[in-house]
Amino acid sequence: IIIGDIASQSLVERQGALYFGATGGFAFQCGATYIGQNGSGDHWVLTAAHCVEATTAAYLVAFGKAQRSEYTTADTVSVEQVIIHPSYVFGTVSQNDIALLRVSGQPNATVSDLATFSTDAPVDDTVSISGFGSTGFSSSDVLLSATTRVISTAECQSFFGQVDDSQICILDDIGTPQNACNGDSGGPMFRSNLVQVGLTSFGQQGCPTSVPSVYTRVSAFRSWIQSNSGI
Numbered sequence: 265i266i267i268g269d270i271a272s273q274s275l276v277e278r279q280g281a282l283y284f285g286a287t288g289g290f291a292f293q294c295g296a297t298y299i300g301q302n303g304s305g306d307h308w309v310l311t312a313a314h315c316v317e318a319t320t321a322a323y324l325v326a327f328g329k330a331q332r333s334e335y336t337t338a339d340t341v342s343v344e345q346v347i348i349h350p351s352y353v354f355g356t357v358s359q360n361d362i363a364l365l366r367v368s369g370q371p372n373a374t375v376s377d378l379a380t381f382s383t384d385a386p387v388d389d390t391v392s393i394s395g396f397g398s399t400g401f402s403s404s405d406v407l408l409s410a411t412t413r414v415i416s417t418a419e420c421q422s423f424f425g426q427v428d429d430s431q432i433c434i435l436d437d438i439g440t441p442q443n444a445c446n447g448d449s450g451g452p453m454f455r456s457n458l459v460q461v462g463l464t465s466f467g468q469q470g471c472p473t474s475v476p477s478v479y480t481r482v483s484a485f486r487s488w489i490q491s492n493s494g495i
Contacts, residue, residue, distance in 0.1 A: 265443070266443040266445050267410070267473065268409060271330065278452065279297065279327075281327075294449045295448055295450045297451070298373040306366050310363075311450035312464065313363040314361055317355070323365070327372045330406060344367060344368055346365055359426075362488075376460040378486060383461075385414045385455050387414055390413060391454060392412075392456075393452070393464065397446055404447075410443070411436075415476060424476070434479065444467060451464045461481070462480060465480050
């Protein structure tokens with residue numbers, strides 16, 4: 265998060281860190297949220313598709329700490345199944361940037377309440393974004409957040425022509441400009457009532473605060489989430 269604030273406890277309880285199996289251990293990759301347990305007893309986590317393009321790789325998700333350096337094995341669950349939206353285009357900036365992760369047990373996290381069309385964030389709504397991503401120099405050990413503003417699809421298209429209504433954009437042009445950045449991908453956008461309306465997808469290289477960030481709109485994928493996870 266660019267010019268981020270220390271995240272609130274409610275965000276700490278909901279924000280996870282996704283790790284990618286790399287030589288010598290696991291490397292921090294992205295953000296994630298826990299969306300609950302289905303009727304079969306399986307636990308599911310939500311992230312961005314571009315975070316898990318290496319579908320045969322090993323992934324872990326850790327939850328429950330305000331600092332990544334404080335995670336222990338008790339805070340982690342392993343990813344047992346990756347389901348990427350079938351219309352996501354690998355290796356590009358694409359719509360449908362969403363993936364479901366079936367994990368090995370119950371994460372140390374509060375379940376994120378996912379938005380529907382009736383609970384989605386309207387234009388000009390104040391929302392919070394969070395992540396362990398870049399501050400402009402390196403990934404943050406501490407969970408950071410920003411309070412920002414939803415803009416219209418039309419306004420967002422003036423920056424990114426390919427954006428459509430399956431995405432939701434933010435631009436923090438009121439008060440101190442803040443933004444998401446590399447490593448925040450897959451992390452959440454919450455309304456003030458802690459309904460999750462988005463997950464971080466992409467922005468302009470360098471993460472300028474004068475340019476929007478684009479999020480996958482959760483409400484547009486509720487039926488896909490339900491049919492694939494049972495949640």
